[in-house]
Amino acid sequence: MTPLSTVAASASASASTSTPVDLMHHLSTEARLRKPNPMKAIWKLTQRKPNMVSLANGDPHYSLYPIRNIHYEMASVAEEDPVASWRAGPSAPSQTLTSSVHEPRALPLQAGMQYTAGAGLPLAQRVVTDLTNFYHAPADHLCTLTLGNSDGITKCFRLLGEPGDTFLADEFTFSSVTNVPLAQGIKWVGVKMDDGGMIPSELERVLAAWDPARGRRPHVIYLVPCGQNPTGSTLSLARRQAIYALAQRFDLIIIEDDPYYFLQYDSPDCATTAPSTPFARSFLSLDTDGRVVRVDSFSKIMAPGMRLGWVTSSAAFHDALVAYTDSSTMHPHGFGQMLIAEMLAPGAGATGGWQLAGFDRWVRSLRAEYHRRRAHFLSLFAREVAPSALASASCPEAGMFVWVRVHVERHPRLRADVRVRGGEGAAKGPRTNVRELMEELFERCLDGGLVIMPASIFALAADPKWDDVEDPVEDRVNYLRATFAGTEEAMEEGLTILGQVLREFFAEEPKAVV
Amino acid sequence: MTPLSTVAASASASASTSTPVDLMHHLSTEARLRKPNPMKAIWKLTQRKPNMVSLANGDPHYSLYPIRNIHYEMASVAEEDPVASWRAGPSAPSQTLTSSVHEPRALPLQAGMQYTAGAGLPLAQRVVTDLTNFYHAPADHLCTLTLGNSDGITKCFRLLGEPGDTFLADEFTFSSVTNVPLAQGIKWVGVKMDDGGMIPSELERVLAAWDPARGRRPHVIYLVPCGQNPTGSTLSLARRQAIYALAQRFDLIIIEDDPYYFLQYDSPDCATTAPSTPFARSFLSLDTDGRVVRVDSFSKIMAPGMRLGWVTSSAAFHDALVAYTDSSTMHPHGFGQMLIAEMLAPGAGATGGWQLAGFDRWVRSLRAEYHRRRAHFLSLFAREVAPSALASASCPEAGMFVWVRVHVERHPRLRADVRVRGGEGAAKGPRTNVRELMEELFERCLDGGLVIMPASIFALAADPKWDDVEDPVEDRVNYLRATFAGTEEAMEEGLTILGQVLREFFAEEPKAVV
Structure with a gap:
């Protein structure tokens, strides 16, 4: 697929999905002022008829990329306990994924190393969508690739926050995150916690007693539902449901930052046998209104240097996020997109890929x-x-x-x-x-x-x-x-x-x- | 080197370089309000004495990264005309660079795939600094890695632009760039061009006749000095000097976006023999005040999917850019940083690297x-x-x-x-x-x-x-x-x-x- 057609394919895919509840009033002035990239409009015209000739592009031809193959030597997920086997060192069994210009692969290197849409290459988007559906089965959501968790969260702040706004978070929250929007003129109000994380009645108290003299009532809440940073607390399903109900009652957008989702252990008896409990239900999985924006990352389950993650959101928020990405960082690097495509694509097992079953075994x-x-x-x-x-x-x-x-x-x-x-x-x-x-x-x-x-x-x-x-x-x-x-x-x-x-x-x- | 020591090393390196002229008044309110990442302050404390034990980090241990080697099969720069040889196809000679956990390399994979400072890993910063010094020999400048050209430019807009500001550019300019700050409330004024690009007397006219009723006089100018997009024009040295003198007279910051720097041909007689003229002098090389912020990219000389570039600027602007990067995208992905380190590090020839001489041959x-x-x-x-x-x-x-x-x-x-x-x-x-x-x-x-x-x-x-x-x-x-x-x-x-x-x-x- 050419980069031009990927743009159009992505745009039409998003257009076909509707937001259950209209939540566009949450978007910042900046997000509403943002113009779409005019090049993309031109590129769409290349679809007018088949075999259009282009003198319009400004990108080097792939024959001039000085890279023709990238081999990623990965842990073998054929082992029963792949992490334990992998830690054995250089002799541990491995699987090699390859991105290639000349050999047939799930995602050819020439597509992976080209310019593409802000949401990411269609196949890379698809594999994280499959992964998200497998674990969360959300209704009416779309996945947008990000350049890692920090990029995802800070883009959300920029898309939702207006100078003078107040956002909500746990009273103890990772300050690398909470410091960010201060520069935009956004303040925080911390909600009291106990061993089980944020206390829903405290959240209700803050919202119900909001004094308009403080400014607009908070419309954004930032949460880390599993293994919260720094307290390690995890919200029970009952608390999640109570917080979601409050979000509906007080019209909040929930930014669900869940990097530790796959690191969920047994309940607090702290047994030493391997955990077997199912993964907790995410806010995303509870979301009927499109008011949850979930941020995922490969940093904790693969490596921080991946700098690759994704946001799952309503179609309307996806569109705003893609427009912002096209107007700032642009799409994530090809290395990571090719890696996750070769690793997770259905049928990639024949060329060394883990596929979703192998990924699940790894996590x-x-x-x-x-x-x-x-x-x-x-x-x-x-x-x-x-x-x-x-x-x-x-x-x-x-x-x-x-x-x-x-x-x-x-x-x-x-x-x-x-x-x-x-x-x-x-x-x-x-x-x-x-x-x-x-x-x-x-x-x-x-x-x-x-x-x-x-x-x-x-x-x-x-x-x-x-x-x-x-x-x-x-x-x-x-x-x-x-x-x-x-x-x-x-x-x-x-x-x-x-x-x-x-x-x-x-x-x-x-x-x-x- | 551990990620913690990289942070401190980078911070102390920047502190030792002074800005020739104080230009801090150009920074936006947002940039001035930005707080440094408090985690970094803690990490610096780990340097208090040798062999500190840390229970402070929140990053996975490298033995849990499911990747142990990455092999990049690259064009051979041993050929006399490496691009022509490479285009021959799958049989063209190649060199293989490797990032590895277990084998000794310029940049071990475990360092490359870890969290690091916003400016990038020290070795990756060093190789682009060596490259910049080789071609531009700037005085008192520092290099900061970016996530590609678009990321670099849009971060500059955010660091310099205030709502209500007017920026200057060529009257025909790549609209994917000029559309971006509109959402921030920044306007553009186009300066007239001819076949030789922006006309300095027209720039002077705009600035000298500036009506204060229009708002603050423009303090930022965006320029593509070589092969300007879309006009293909290139500024002569005389025009560059004239524009730089105007920047000094009217206190402008010059954003020098130069992705086509290496694609400079012979003068306009359009001879068909290979070009042999030296590369033109960049604004960066003329900069005595620290008012040039130069944006470089690997997109046109390697591949757009690299999503890796660098900004060269005064130390003060570098510090603001690093603080912003730490509070938004974070540092670029490890894949690209490892690739450029293995490709360009001095002494990397023994393990397949091009080194700077090979890079020069390639471009x-x-x-x-x-x-x-x-x-x-x-x-x-x-x-x-x-x-x-x-x-x-x-x-x-x-x-x-x-x-x-x-x-x-x-x-x-x-x-x-x-x-x-x-x-x-x-x-x-x-x-x-x-x-x-x-x-x-x-x-x-x-x-x-x-x-x-x-x-x-x-x-x-x-x-x-x-x-x-x-x-x-x-x-x-x-x-x-x-x-x-x-x-x-x-x-x-x-x-x-x-x-x-x-x-x-x-x-x-x-x-x-x-």
Whole structure:
């Protein structure tokens, strides 16, 4: 298929799908002002009759690409536990995928390395669509390739956010994400969480009590439903349904960022046997209105350097996303598109491809691997940290992170009535010196040779003018984010240091539990 | 090198370079509001002492990447004319580059496929820096990797442009580029051109006569100095120097978009022997103030699907660009970074790499190939189109495009005094029906089976309130953009159709030349 026809094919495919509910009012002014690429309109004209001759293109002919074959040597998914086999090293069995100019393949290299539509090459789009249908079976949605998770999310912010808007998220959220729209003039309001993630009644409280003096009521919520970063929490189906119902009632768009979807383990009993539970139902799978925009990525299940992912959304949002992509990054690189096409295309098994069944085996094997790592982390934690009763670890149902609660209430220098901020009228700001103590602990960990993420960098800064002055997030930063994605040695050494630093830090004059 | 140390190394490298002239006032509000990624600050702390243990990261361990080797089968640059040899087909000699987890290589796969800094992996940055120094020898500049030319340019627009700003460009400019910032609320003013590209005195006229009632005087100019798209024009050194002097006088930032830099041919005598002239001096090479932001790409010299390029700029602009990249797309994919590292790293010859000398041989061979194509196009034009004297072709000194002037003054239905726009007070808008006749010609080409780009889609829409009412760009759209980047067959068939369609279109009742 030529690049010209791919454009037209993609455009007509999207035009044929309708949005169940009209949600176009959520698009930003910028997104509504955006003009389609005029070249694409010209290219469509090349379809007027067969065998049109083109003097219109500005792209090199493929015979001038200095690459004719790319061979990707991949893990074999013929093994029963492919991840465990693969970790054996250079002798582990492999499968080789090839992109080629001259040999017949699912996606010829000359098509993969050409300019194409913002949504991606049709076959690359198709394989992620098949994958999405297999795991989520969404109604009336389309997949758009992205240049990775960060690209996908930040494009969503740009398509939905207006300067002055307020977005919603968990009160502890990955700050590399939440910092982004600040530059656009968008603020955040954090919603309170517990071990099970965002609390739906807290979300309702924020929305129902919204003071119009703060500006437009939030119309976008950003969520990581599985193995949330940084807390490791996973939303139950009941919470997902409750949040979706609130999204309908208050007309929210849900950005579902789900990079840890495939790393879901058994329920919180933290059994050490391989997980066998089915994957949780995503917001996408619950979406009847087209108000969920789901962001997927290959970073955690393959490699971050893939810089390839996809967004699944209503047709209307897909169109806006493609127009924005055509006017910014353009489509993702051919290397990754060719790789996923050869890896996942139906029938690609004959030329080394995994196909969807092999992919499913890989991700299930991968979650078994992380499940083992989680168990290893928790057993080390039980040995090195827990006995002091100075910190406790949650057992995450998904993802890579353990949210370690530091029992700061036992620290001799904890002060419980500190008001350091505000000053006009009623006292505002944190009541305690938890943040200062945690900063001190973080410094002591560094001095001890350990880097571990402090909760404070994930806390959505409370606005003292509007936020709950009785229970500000600054008083709840007594957590550390630890990972079990690293090596066993790093876990062993890191948790040994953590246990020792905690004991020294609390040793000054232990206090009774409050 | 670990991803953590790459971040710190990149940050300290940029801090050590100073901007010759303080141009920070050109940055947009958004760029100035942008917060650095807080994770990066934490990562820097990992440098506090050697052998820090990290429980802080959120990235999979490389032993879990399902890829262990990637082999890129590339053209051999041992040949005297490597492009001509390569076009021979599957039997042409090749060199194989390999990215590998287990074998020693310039850039190990586990580093290439990891998260890294927005500027790119240090070695990938270094090879494009060496390349830039080799061809341009800029003073005090840094290279930042991009996800291709479009990503680089659109990021520049976002970093420099404020809603309400007016940017400058050639009056005919690639509309996929000029449409982009319209959504941000940025307007364009086109500067008049002739066969030699933008006319410096016209640029001066626009700036010197700027009416403050139009808003802020333009502070950004977008230029394609070699083989400009769509006109194929190339700026002489004298014009470049004059434009640079105006940029200094009027405090402009120059965005130098130069994808056709390596496709520079002999001067306009259009000799058919291989070009031997040195490459023209870029704006970057003239830049003493740090006001040139140069955008380079691998799309035209390797393949568009590479989606990899780089921006060369002052250290201050580099820092803003890296911060924006970290907050949007993130760094480019590992596939391309590994490919250029293995291809260009000094000493990579032992493992199949081209190195810089081989790259230079490739691009010189490539320009000889396009030079042959240009000669072929022009000889076909001379045979099929020129004899009717209804159109003439410029001989481009660079790039892929021929700007075909249609002698619309000979058309029987040309009307020379049509005022279709405006209406209050003095007559405004086009004086002629050139646009309508050209639209008709474009339709007739399509009916004849030929797609060719009409000048009108590249014309920066004149604002009748402000633009030159005596000579609006709409009266000068009697051009077609044709490419010689396609196959010889496409040129042969396309120009035959064009000649025929022109003869029929003008045949109604030929007019004497005005």
